[in-house]
Amino acid sequence: MRRIRLKILGGLVLAAGAAAFFIFIAASDCTTVTGNDEVAVDVSALRPGSARLFSYTDDAGKRLRFVLARGLDGKVRSVFDACRQCSAFHRGYRVAGGELICRVCGNHYPVDRMTEGQASCVPVSLPHKDDSGIVHIKTADLEAGHALF
Template identity: 35%
Template sequence: MSDRQTKRDQFKNEEKKSTGKLLLPGILALLAIVTGAAWLLLGSGGTAGTRTVTAADDGVIRLAASDFDGGRAQFFRYESRRGPITFFVVRSQDGVIRAAFDACDVCYKEKKGYRQEGDAMICNNCGQSFPSNMVNIVKGGCNPSPLSRQLAGGQVLIQVAALEQGARYF
């Protein structure tokens, strides 16, 4: 092999090495971008894992109270005449089952809703934290907008008329 061929081979090997060095950081950057986009689109909003519910002929949505024993907020979607309305139901640490629209008076236009962290509901738009035992008690501002509910016969009852009153948030 001539000196000239040896030098060519040396540069070919360096090109292969540098490609490998750039490939791993590129893959990691792409993975970070995809993960961030998925979190923003699916995981940040309160509506991830949302269940669609329908009302009975009497205009009442019935949810089993035992479904809320774990203390995790559950998110629901109701298709009203004016469009979808989302809300959540949670059993707070004081044992009360509470319900609220997945919106507030301040941030509702952003349509980001809430998420749960521990025993608090967090606004996905402004980051304000609200203890779950204050849902349905404190209203206004960035607090979750209260949704009227009743507990009867082991069921949480939500009137469609009450949901329709919150349609303006959505």
């Protein structure tokens, strides 16, 4: 009986460590941004077909991650680094080869269509304003996604 308890305890510790590792990996490649009423991000160097991950820390200390991408048409798109279905795992997306790739289900989203999603995995849109290469995002809009993280 004692061996079974130790195996269960060991499995729980291993699972907790793996979860912490994946949360660290998902957040470690983010550029931190700050702001009071809004954050302003210079995306003038963001090439068509590319994306970058960002994070904003709210007043409660929660890191709210988001993605800014420039489509091949030159338009900037923004989504949270989460979807409604897979957000429970807190792993977000990775960016590779002009695509967002869900770290949970593996779906690929070209930056031109990253707001469309597939099946139940749909990146959560984030409102923004593009002002000649500077993207403005209201901190209230970022904080509205608090439950995703």
